Amino acid sequence: MSTGALPGFRDFYPEQFAQRAWLFERWRDVARRFGFVEYDGPPLEPLDLYTKKSGDEIVGQLYNFEDKGGRQVALRPEMTPTVARMVAARANALRKPVRWFSIPQLFRYERQQKGRLREHFQLNVDIFGESDVAADAELLAVACEIMRACGLGPDDVVARVSDRRLLTALVRGAGVADEAIPAVFAAVDKIERESQDALVKKMTDGGVPASAAGRVLELVRASDVEQLRTEYAGDGEVIAALERFDAYAELLGAHGVRDYLRLDLTIVRGLAYYTGIVFELFDAKGEFRAVCGGGRYDNLLAALGGVDMPALGFGLGDVVLGELLKARGKMPSGAAAIEFWVAPVETTHRLSAIEVARRLRADGLSVEYPLKAQTLSKQLKAAQAAGARRVVFVGDAFLERGEVEVKDFATGQQQASTLHLLALRAQEHA
Ligand code: HAM
Numbered sequence: 166m167s168t169g170a171l172p173g174f175r176d177f178y179p180e181q182f183a184q185r186a187w188l189f190e191r192w193r194d195v196a197r198r199f200g201f202v203e204y205d206g207p208p209l210e211p212l213d214l215y216t217k218k219s220g221d222e223i224v225g226q227l228y229n230f231e232d233k234g235g236r237q238v239a240l241r242p243e244m245t246p247t248v249a250r251m252v253a254a255r256a257n258a259l260r261k262p263v264r265w266f267s268i269p270q271l272f273r274y275e276r277q278q279k280g281r282l283r284e285h286f287q288l289n290v291d292i293f294g295e296s297d298v299a300a301d302a303e304l305l306a307v308a309c310e311i312m313r314a315c316g317l318g319p320d321d322v323v324a325r326v327s328d329r330r331l332l333t334a335l336v337r338g339a340g341v342a343d344e345a346i347p348a349v350f351a352a353v354d355k356i357e358r359e360s361q362d363a364l365v366k367k368m369t370d371g372g373v374p375a376s377a378a379g380r381v382l383e384l385v386r387a388s389d390v391e392q393l394r395t396e397y398a399g400d401g402e403v404i405a406a407l408e409r410f411d412a413y414a415e416l417l418g419a420h421g422v423r424d425y426l427r428l429d430l431t432i433v434r435g436l437a438y439y440t441g442i443v444f445e446l447f448d449a450k451g452e453f454r455a456v457c458g459g460g461r462y463d464n465l466l467a468a469l470g471g472v473d474m475p476a477l478g479f480g481l482g483d484v485v486l487g488e489l490l491k492a493r494g495k496m497p498s499g500a501a502a503i504e505f506w507v508a509p510v511e512t513t514h515r516l517s518a519i520e521v522a523r524r525l526r527a528d529g530l531s532v533e534y535p536l537k538a539q540t541l542s543k544q545l546k547a548a549q550a551a552g553a554r555r556v557v558f559v560g561d562a563f564l565e566r567g568e569v570e571v572k573d574f575a576t577g578q579q580q581a582s583t584l585h586l587l588a589l590r591a592q593e594h595a
Contacts, residue, residue: 173275173283180499185286187497188483189268191314192288196266199307201290204265206247208272212237214246218468220437226273240272243480244289245438245462246469252293253470261294280454280485290459291478293466298409301442301461302416304477308446308457309422311481316495319424319449322456326413326444327432329460331406332385335393335430338400339380345372350433352378353385357431385430413442438462441477448489456489457481504591506548507534508541510560518559521569521584525557528588549574557587 170176177185193203212229229239241247244267252263267289275281290307292300305324312322329350336349348371352364359367361382368378384393390407397403410428417423425446434443443460447453459479466474490496505525509518515538522532533551535544541558548556558570562581571587572579582590 171283173277175282175284179501183499183501184487184496185483187499188315188486189286192266192268192311192481195307195311195314196288196290199264199290199303199310201264201266201307204248204251204267205269206241206244206251206267208241208270209238210241210247212239214250214469215239215242218246218438218465220435222435223273226275228272228274241269242271242273243436244269244271244287245291245436245465245478245480248289248291248478249462249465249469249476252474252476253466253472256466256470256472256474259293262300263291263293265293266290280488282484286483288481289478290481291476293476294474295477296463296475298413298442299416300475300477302413302420304459304479305417305426305444306420306422308444308459308479308481309417309420309425312425312446312456313422315486315490317489317493319422321449321489321493322425322446323427323449324422324425324444324446325427325429325432326410326442327388327428327430328406328410328442329433329439330441331403331410332430332433334400334402334406335384335397336377336381338397338403339377339384341373341377341381347371347437348373349378349381353381353431353433354435356382356385388428388430390428409442434458434460438465438468440464444479446481452492453485453489456485500552502552502554503531503533504554505530505532506544506551506553506556507532508544508548508556508558509534510541510558512538514559514561514563517563521557521559521563524584525588525591528592530588530591555591 215227216224223242227239227242229237232238248265252259268286269289270284270286272284274283290304292304309324333346336346341349348368352367356364364382365375365378369375393403394407414423414426417426432443432445439460440463441461444458445455446457447455457479461477463475466472466476487496507518507522509515518534522534525532533553535547539547545556554574556572562568567583568581569584569587570579571582
């Protein structure tokens with residue numbers, strides 16, 4: 166038997182687990198500050214939850230099988246269908262707008278590559294029941310504030326934003342019939358990965374006139390708001406979408422995250438259900454895949470649960486963000502740390518050492534002591550390996566006067582102390 170995990174799956178040894186916990190703490194803290202509440206759903210869902218609305222790409226990556234009851238099921242590859250189903254089921258009872266977040270582990274049988282594994286954790290932040298563009302801005306502000314909480318500013322990360330309604334209007338203006346629009350989205354979604362000829366072919370195969378195909382690619386590549394405003398001055402749909410984008414940018418200014426924003430019509434999102442403003446966050450140097458992606462999906466609840474409720478959200482994965490933070494030296498090492506190593510000076514002090522450890526632990530401090538008899542020099546090495554900040558020597562003074570000697574590794578200082586004082590000081594430093 167191999168001792169390794171399956172390809173694309175990770176073992177979280179304590180260092181990696183600590184880094185994951187560090188990320189999750191930041192995610193939860195920002196979500197909480199924005200008034201979002203946490204939920205979860207089942208990791209296994211009926212297969213047709215995904216085959217109906219997520220689109221071919223994700224359906225091709227499903228971990229699906231027949232369960233012992235003959236049901237067709239799949240491990241969740243994304244959270245959106247689950248949360249849409251859950252909200253639709255209680256649509257009337259929930260206070261609107263619904264502001265929910267979750268950190269599910271997701272499973273996709275992907276071709277393994279940098280930034281893509283077969284499982285990942287994904288923060289999902291979603292708002293239900295609000296169609297105002299202020300909700301779109303609030304959502305992107307959450308994502309940007311998370312970047313900030315991880316130490317990534319607008320020089321490190323850009324939010325590339327588009328609006329499927331704007332793209333639809335432009336494409337219609339270029340003479341593309343509505344039935345052919347999905348082919349345009351599919352081609353634009355691959356604009357950075359496929360050749361011009363392949364993109365044009367994708368579109369013409371889907372019913373887009375060849376002349377329009379070239380023009381659409383030019384327009385999205387330029388992503389020039391002012392050019393669009395002049396060129397499409399007479400097109401109400403385009404102008405309305407541009408005005409919405411202006412309002413969005415203004416709102417993001419008030420949120421203090423305007424500098425992250427960039428209009429980029431090449432962003433359409435691979436998932437089929439998006440209907441409005443869509444976005445992806447990338448590292449500013451363009452070295453990594455998307456850190457985060459999301460947008461408005463106003464029709465999904467109607468499709469899955471028969472409830473007409475606008476919705477929007479994003480998914481932010483732990484893999485790319487982790488790679489980016491490590492590359493920029495912004496990820497803590499994840500090395501273990503405890504507050505105290507309690508060292509019995511002689512073997513005869515072992516029970517006293519356990520009592521000291523117990524009392525410090527009762528005060529909420531993290532404490533280790535040797536589980537077998539060890540010389541003091543071995544203990545000091547063990548204490549450092551355990552990441553202890555201080556060593557508490559327990560000897561005769563403890564038995565006589567309740568006193569211990571405390572050595573601080575950072576300052577090198579050593580002094581006598583009572584347990585009470587020690588706990589107080591440690592809590593002050595925590
Ligand atoms: P997505 O673009 O498929 O969107 O995934 C969002 C993010 O999850 C990606 O930007 C990436 O960071 C991460 N991610 C996705 N697949 C993998 C993978 N195989 N390995 C590592 N990381 C990955 C969604 O899933 C939408 N359901 C998000 C959403 C929520 N939209 C609305 N609400």
